[in-house]
Amino acid sequence: MKFNINILYWIAMALLALSFAYMRGWILTDFPSVSAKQAYTMIKSDDNITLLDVRTQAEYNYGHIKGATLIPLDKLQDNLSKLSKEKKIVVYCQSGNRSIKASRLLEKNGYLPINLKGGYLAWRREGLDKR
Numbered sequence: 001m002k003f004n005i006n007i008l009y010w011i012a013m014a015l016l017a018l019s020f021a022y023m024r025g026w027i028l029t030d031f032p033s034v035s036a037k038q039a040y041t042m043i044k045s046d047d048n049i050t051l052l053d054v055r056t057q058a059e060y061n062y063g064h065i066k067g068a069t070l071i072p073l074d075k076l077q078d079n080l081s082k083l084s085k086e087k088k089i090v091v092y093c094q095s096g097n098r099s100i101k102a103s104r105l106l107e108k109n110g111y112l113p114i115n116l117k118g119g120y121l122a123w124r125r126e127g128l129d130k131r
Helices: 002-023 036-045 057-062 073-082 097-108 119-125
Strands: 049-053 088-092 112-116
Touching (some): 036 049, 036 088, 036 112, 036 119, 073 097, 088 097, 088 119, 097 119, 112 119
Parallel strands (some): 088 112
8 A cells, every 4th residue: 555655646746847847838848938138139139029028017017128018918818919920929927937828828829939038037137128
């Protein structure tokens, strides 16, 4: 009986680890994730990029990346038509969790998302342009 409990424990731990890795975008993603500096370079050098902020209105008002379009994650599904499938979309949130969910949603619907690792906090740590 103890052997079976140990097996179940390790299976549960493996599933928990896989779930965590999936939520963080470390596995099973069909879109790239880039650092704040890489995103900054892309935005400055490529006119075919949309910058998408998926945080709340209050977070956006507190500070955001210059030129970003705000569509909170909970409203993204209903507002996909506001985005172009012809452009790459750099997606960010506060720390990088919601942007993974948003990027998965965008990719599933035929868009070209690029996740900003670390989100707005990483952008600010790097001292990049903000508003």
